[in-house]
Amino acid sequence: MTEHGNRPGRTRIKFCGMTRPEDVDAAVAAGADALGFVLWPGSKRAVDIACLAHLAARVPAFVTRVGLFVDPEPELVARAAEHLDLLQFHGEESPATCAALGRPWIKALRMRDGLDLSAAAGDYHQSRGLLLDAYRPGLPGGTGETFDWSRIPASLTKPVILAGGLTPANVAEAIAVVRPYAVDVSGGIEAAPGRKDAALMAAFLQAVRRADG
Numbered sequence: 001m002t003e004h005g006n007r008p009g010r011t012r013i014k015f016c017g018m019t020r021p022e023d024v025d026a027a028v029a030a031g032a033d034a035l036g037f038v039l040w041p042g043s044k045r046a047v048d049i050a051c052l053a054h055l056a057a058r059v060p061a062f063v064t065r066v067g068l069f070v071d072p073e074p075e076l077v078a079r080a081a082e083h084l085d086l087l088q089f090h091g092e093e094s095p096a097t098c099a100a101l102g103r104p105w106i107k108a109l110r111m112r113d114g115l116d117l118s119a120a121a122g123d124y125h126q127s128r129g130l131l132l133d134a135y136r137p138g139l140p141g142g143t144g145e146t147f148d149w150s151r152i153p154a155s156l157t158k159p160v161i162l163a164g165g166l167t168p169a170n171v172a173e174a175i176a177v178v179r180p181y182a183v184d185v186s187g188g189i190e191a192a193p194g195r196k197d198a199a200l201m202a203a204f205l206q207a208v209r210r211a212d213g
Ligand SMILES: O=C(O)c1ccccc1NCC(=O)[C@H](O)[C@H](O)COP(=O)(O)O
Pocket: 016, 017, 038, 040, 043, 044, 045, 068, 069, 070, 090, 131, 133, 140, 141, 142, 143, 144, 145, 163, 164, 165, 166, 184, 185, 186, 187, 188
């Protein structure tokens, strides 16, 4: 069993791909720590700035609003950031590009063959964490697929946010193997892309709490 740096007493939980007010309300009521909003137009879960503003305004204090971007124009980030607490980059953004935007950020790394995670943690040392996700060519995120969790070294110097194909059924095993700082889920709590399921969100929360003991 591994233990990553800065792991809190409990596993933090991020629900990603929010598009509907009722899903935001249900996620907050269930106890999510963070909610993700996809600002990449190519996604089935994409929201525009007006929708983001509407959804983000429903989120109470101490629940983190995270905006997802794929190689964005700085102007898009600037407009979205008014409604966000944290930026999440899913493209080929360099460490300098992420840092230049002047906001707290995390970097999503897709676990392609040969990725050196320790080197990436050094490269992205200014990030607030690394989100580790499955790799599928041509799809920057939201694959619904898991990866080999044993590839994550225990010695990573950044908080690990584990993503990719997590569900209420497998998240306890994922936590036992990886001991991440946080878990991130999108497809595993959905009835359809962009439509969250309140019962699945609650089940995911309960599975994480049980895994934390
Ligand atoms: O969800 C998308 O469509 C998406 C598109 C482009 C970049 C990121 C995207 N989603 C990211 C996430 O929802 C999560 O951070 C992560 O990929 C987990 O998704 P899932 O495997 O469905 O749980």
